[in-house]
Structures are given as structure tokens and as C-alpha cells.
Amino acid sequence: MRAADALCEALKAEGVEHVFGIPGGASLPLYDALYDADFEHIQVRHEQCGGHAAEGYAKASGKVGVAFATSGPGATNLVTAIADAVMDSVPTVFITGQVRTDLIGTDGFQEADVTGITMPVVKHSFLVTDPKQIPEYVHQAFHIASSGRPGPVLIDIPQDLSRAEIDYELITGTPKLAGYQPTTEGNIKQIRIAAKAMANSRRPVIYAGGGVINANASEELRELARSDRFPVTCTLMGLGGFPAPDEQWLGMLGMHGTRAANYAMDEADLIVAIGARFDDRITGKLSEFAPRAKFIHIDVDPAEISKNVPAHIPIVGSVHDVLPKLTGEYRALQADQARLDEWWEQIADWRKAYPLAYEDSADSEIKPQFMVEELYRVTGGDAIITSDVGQHQMWAAQYYHFSKPRRWINSGGLGTMGFGLPAAIGAKVALPDQQVVCLAGDGSLIMVCQEMATAAAHDLDVKVMLLNNGHFGMVRQ
DSSP states (O other), X not given: OBHHHHHHHHHHHTTOOEEEEOOOTTTHHHHHHHHXXXXXXXXXXXXXXXXXXXXXXXXXXXXXXXXXXXXXXXXXXXXXXXXXXXXXXXXXXXXXXXXXXXXXXXXXXXXXXXXHHTGGGXXXXXXXXXXXXXXXXXXXXXXXXXXXXXXXXXXXXXXXXXXXXXXXXXXXSOOOOTTOOOOOSOOHHHHHHHHHHHHHOSSEEEEEOHHHHHTTOHHHHHHHXXXXXXXXXXXXXXXXXXXXXXXXXXXXXXXXXXHHHXXXXXXXXXXXXXXXXXXXXXXXXXXXXXXXXXXXXXXXXXXXXXXXXXXXXXXXXXXXXXHHHHHHHHHHHOOOGGGGHHHHHHHXXXXXXXXXXXXXOSSSOOOHHXXXXXHHHHXXXXXXXXXXXXXXXXXXXXXXXXXXXXXXXXXOSSOOTTOHHHHHHHHHHHOTXXXXXXXXXXXXXXXXXXXXXXXHHTTOOEEEEEEOOSSXXXXXX
């Protein structure tokens, strides 16, 4: 069969049901194969939006999102989405057409070195040099994208190679990749040391990030928190990992977080960081961040351990695997829960003195915070909310009280304006029976408003709530 058909068979073998993209000259053989494939192609209006739709699909479903683009400008239009996916650890595979092999390096029409351009922002990339490599590369790409710390993988396929005839054989099993063996188990000695530190602490805080969502470890986080009365705060990317209505929930922390969460971090004697990376929106000035605390840092990516804040007790491993062991070790110690009484009294004082609130308008003006609260009410708090980037994003994070994982989809690390609408399209494709609402600002929506035509063309019931203040509000602020 043609290599392009083998590509589609390989994608089908990985469980792919939907792909996003735009055809072009170099990718036409791939699209000829897609025409007869057993999965749906969602044609977007811009390649960047195809990439964000693949992200939204992955974030909502937990599956790998897939986006296609042609060579040159089609591929370079994907770069922002790829960079967004690597910053937020989104499992995605991007497949691009490339000029014929005899034209590579000649500055041919619509030629761009996409593997070179994207090298800093991919987890891995493949440039196909032999059509027989395509099924193997697809199998490896999905494994790399979804294992360890998730992230984007690029496969670049020259046009002539996608037309070549090859023998296709189904590839199964876990690929054996030299130099790529993510640690998932966690060192039991370190876990026991961490449990003892938690039992001895009097002002502990659990600080959870997006890694909890990516690892499907929300229930494991709840079990750890409820093994004692541990206060819990989450990053922007971790919202929904712990139920916001819970009494142990302090709210989001950081620049746009609650005072209770930030004061607790500042006064804590022990911080248990779980799937979080201590980015600048959380820490502020590193030398003054949580000066009284020792740090337990649990992360599947060893590069994150002690990158920004030195970890006293580092644990490399999947939080999904580590947290049950940590909970079991902690419970076995039978720590005195009364030791946290004074800590909770202090937290109660902060909550009373500094509640998350806003002033009602004296006139008929509708406050955006009120709109988010109304959105929460009418959706029963159970919609998938995608967001663009700006003030509305932070109001959604503060006032839509997320209680389940994968209900909050936004661009946290790269902060990509225009992310929300295509991400909502991807989420709706992934979960057609789930209510999906894009909370947008006028500055962001105008960048991608053409994708409303994509939603209409595919009968996707995506709702958009536009908070129009006539400004790039966060920049103006």
C-alpha cells in the first residue's frame, strides 16, 4: 500500500478517531489517504487553530490529539500551538507534509525546515527519510507524546515518500527507545521520608499543579489530602484536580490567587508540590518564596525537580503511582491530627479577613465576575470551560468553582491569545455529549473568530460567552 495509507492505518491502530488540519500541496497524498480513512477530519480555517483544537481534544479526553498541516507556511503556522503544547504538557502528534526529498535544502517552493524550527518546542521530532519508517514513527510518536511528561511530537513527511509503496505490518507493544525510559514508580525510601516529614509538620500545604490532571491522579490527590486535614491549593493548570467546594480547598495560588492560599504558602513549614513546576506566576521573587518551608517535590520529569526551588525531598515518578504509596505510608504513621488545629485557625482567620469578593456596580453595569458566577449556576458547575488569555481567564479561574478534572481548559504556560475557541471545538469533538463553553475576551476572539465557521460547518454545539471591554484588558491593567 501507499505510505500515506499506511500512515492512516497506523493512526487507526493508535485509536485515533478525529484529526484536525488544513490540506496543502505537500500534504495532498496524506489527504488522499485521509479521504478513505476510518476517522473524521475536522478542517479548520487556520493551522494554528488546528493545533489548539488538537490540544483541546487531548485535554478534554486524555487521549492524544492529532493535527495535520502542509509544508512551509502551513507547518510554521503550527509552531505556536506546538509551543503551547510543550509548555502545558499536552499529549499531541503533529504531522506535516514536506517538499520532495530532492528539493530539501534547495529553498524549494513552500520549503521550511520545520524539524529545525520546532526543535526547542517539541518533546521529539521525526523527519521521514524512508517510507518504511512511517508506521514505526507513528507508533513511537504516540508512546513518547503520552508517556512520562506528556508533550508534542512532530512527524515531517516528504511528499514523494508519502506516495511510495510499502508493505504495512501492524506494530504493537511498547516501543523500546534508547535513552527514553521515564521513571514512574518513585523511590520508596524517598516516599517514606516524605511521609515522616508530613507527619512532623505543623503548617503543611499541598500545592498541586497540572501534572495531577495529566496523570489522571485527582482521586489520588483527594485521598492524600483526606488522610489528614491537609490544606490544598492548585495552580491555574491544576484547577479541578481537587474539588473547589471542599473545606480543605484554599483556592488558587499565585499572582491571581486567593490571599488565604498565598499567605498559607508564605507561612508553611512544609510544602508538598505535586505535578507542579514553581513557575514565576506562583513564586514571584524566588529568594523570598515560602521562606519558612521545606519542600517535597513529586514530578515525573526529573528536569523540573529543583529547577526553580531546591527540593529537600525529591521524588521522581508519576503522581498517579506515587500518591497512593505516600498516602499509605502516611496513614501507617498515625500522625496526631490535633497538631494542625492552630494552623486551621490561622487559615480561617485569613479566609474571614480576605474573602474572594468583588464590589457590585452602583449602576446597571454587569460585572464580569458576576457573569462567571451566573455561568457556573446555569451549567451546574459541570460544563467544560475553555478560556482565552486575559482578565476573563483569571475571573473564570477564580469564580467558576471547578470540582472535576478536565473541565477547565486554558493556555497557562505560553498564554496564547486565541486559544479558547479552537480548544472548545476540539473538546466538543472529543466529548460531543458534554456542554462546552468558551469564555472569551474581545481581543482574543478577534484573532480566531474565523473558527466559528468551523464549528458551524461541523454542527458543533460550542457556546461562546464574550466579555467585551473594548481593550486588551490585562495589558491595559
